[in-house]
Amino acid sequence: MALLSEKDRQFVRDFFAKEMEGPVEMILFTASEAEMARAEAENPYLPQMQELMEELTELSPKLSLRLARTDTDPEVFTQYGVPLSAYPVLALLGEGGKDYGIRFYGIPAGYEFRTLMDDIVDVSRGRSRLKPETIRQLAELKTDLHFQVFVTPTCPYCPRVVRLAHQFALESPRVRADMIEATEFSELANRFNVYGVPKTVINDGIQEIEGAVPEDMFLEAALAAAAASS
Secondary structure (H helix, E strand, O other): OOOOOHHHHHHHHHHHHHHOOOOEEEEEEEOOOOOHHHHHHHOOHHHHHHHHHHHHHOOOOOEEEEEEEOOOOHHHHHHOOOOOOOOOEEEEEOHHHOEEEEEEEOOOOOOHHHHHHHHHHHHHHOOOOOOHHHHHHHHOOOOOEEEEEEEOOOOOOHHHHHHHHHHHHHHOOOEEEEEEEOOOOHHHHHHOOOOOOOEEEEHHHOEEEEOOOOHHHHHHHHHHHHHHHO
């Protein structure tokens, strides 16, 4: 049974046809086939993640999907900075295989599905929707930044923060940004004391942001983390 209803499929199909410009490749990092039964027992969303991405790929000729498995493609995990122990993880690549450092750790379901749709459009265009001043300051970064935005699918405020982090990554090669579904990656959530979402961790906790904040405050925290990390 399809995860997306026919009504939803038509909406997404029309949205991509209208908004996408260039091709986007999705890489889904997942368990080996031999490990799948155990991995599914630990994370029941694992097969749904693959099914959802396959359904999504059918809705635009500009979208493609590649699977990377822990046993057959460990070099792909290494290339894109995804730990072999972390799956499912999704990466979005732009035209020519350009990696903007945009990642989804866990299924982008619920409110985060629209985040994925908007991210795909941005990657297809190779540009964000950030303010010009934000883009200018990101272009001047001299320090690498890693954003980890913890979310749950039922949080209506989380997409705004994930979108900001992903757009920061789109605009700067020094930024990596991960959406992390807190229940699927509970060890990471526990490590950073995530008791509520959204919570953004920058550079392993040099800066933390609780809740959904405006773009200017998000940039301020990013610049503070860059200064503290330099």
